[in-house]
Amino acid sequence: MTPETKPLVAGNWKMNGLRSSLDTLKTIASGAAALVGKTDMLICPPATLLREATSLCSRTALRIGAQDCHSLPSGAHTGEISAAMVADCGATFVIVGHSERRDFQSETDAIVRSKAAAAHAARLVAIVCIGETGAERQSGETLNVLKRQLAHSVPDGATATNTVIAYEPVWAIGTGLTPTTDDIREAHAFMRADLVSRFPGNGTNMRILYGGSVKASNAAELMAIVNVDGALVGGASLKADDFLAIAGIYGSL
């Protein structure tokens, strides 16, 4: 079984986590051992914890990723972190284009695409986030938004190995709301068809995660949807028990 045909359950800690949170990471890493071969597991802690996290997890099945990277390899960009720096920490994944960055840091599709390309150049797996706002859903624009974001945020060099798509409806993040099963099925089928047509040979196996209010209570229903290849989990990844419960459900299906 190739890595990309297994589900990926990823946790995005966002701007949460001090060194004391490394205990949570240790617990998650211990739990990951039971899911080897069933589901891949990833935690993306804040940049301040990256190096310690990769050291702690080096002999475990838990992978570590960053939450963002700059598009350039180095230079006069105070406060920024390059993809090469992320890789140098021992991390293997990086999230790019999260809706919070698109919103608060005004990141465009072009910026997101260049960050994903930088991640690829540094041999990192890029998790490219896309998703419609509540207003876009209300006006029936969801699939058009996904088409545009896929076309302009995913670089040409994307493969099933170096890229993961994360569909996160903006209005579902941190709200307890999720789209209906039918709406998620429609969105994921649409993204799959788009990826297959643009990336023949890779689009079929490129993982498409669902994110937005994923919890242990809805994980089974979400994972049962065709073309949902895992989850990007925010709030519920901050507690080891909650995250392990979600990963256990994905690993059992």
Ligand SMILES: O=C(CO)COP(=O)(O)O
């Ligand atoms: O934004 C998210 C993950 O990147 C989802 O966050 P929640 O799981 O807290 O809704």
